[in-house]
Amino acid sequence: MDKAKQEKKFMRMAIALSQQNVEKGLGGPFGAVIVKDGKVLARSANRVTTTNDPTAHAEVAVIRLASKKLKSFDLTGCEIYTSCEPCPMCLGAIYWSRISKVYYANTKDDAAAIGFDDKFIYNELDLQPDDRKLPATQLLREEAIKTFEHWQESESKIQY
Numbered sequence: 251m252d253k254a255k256q257e258k259k260f261m262r263m264a265i266a267l268s269q270q271n272v273e274k275g276l277g278g279p280f281g282a283v284i285v286k287d288g289k290v291l292a293r294s295a296n297r298v299t300t301t302n303d304p305t306a307h308a309e310v311a312v313i314r315l316a317s318k319k320l321k322s323f324d325l326t327g328c329e330i331y332t333s334c335e336p337c338p339m340c341l342g343a344i345y346w347s348r349i350s351k352v353y354y355a356n357t358k359d360d361a362a363a364i365g366f367d368d369k370f371i372y373n374e375l376d377l378q379p380d381d382r383k384l385p386a387t388q389l390l391r392e393e394a395i396k397t398f399e400h401w402q403e404s405e406s407k408i409q410y
């Protein structure tokens with residue numbers, strides 16, 4: 251199968267996961283698949299409402315499964331197929347996981363049109379902490395910074 255056909259096959263899996271989630275009432279209309287070397291490593295739909303986990307977006311859920319399967323926090327070389335453009339949290343998770351490529355189907359504007367509006371988070375990210383809607387106050391940096399210094403000096407740390 252050529253690459254373009256394969257890409258569509260994996261995206262259709264992600265879309266099917268999103269569709270099944272809606273049909274079975276298991277959560278939001280989102281699905282994601284992680285692929286490595288042309289093979290499916292893990293797949294998940296959104297699990298926010300079934301697990302009462304606000305971070306259980308399809309992308310985060312599938313990253314957890316793939317990392318567990320690979321026994322690694324580093325997903326370099328993996329590709330993620332997600333039925334919708336990742337929200338800021340998922341995009342952050344994708345960067346942290348070092349996934350090498352993102353394929354998406356629906357856009358964030360499509361998601362906003364059905365009530366999943368993450369645009370306000372993107373807007374918040376551009377603001378200084380004091381200007382955000384979420385109140386944030388800095389406290390006790392002089393105490394917390396000591397742990398950072400310990401980390402910096404630690405011989406046993408695993409850099410990631």
Ligand SMILES: [Zn+2]
Binds near residue numbers: 308309336
């Ligand atoms: Zn997300």
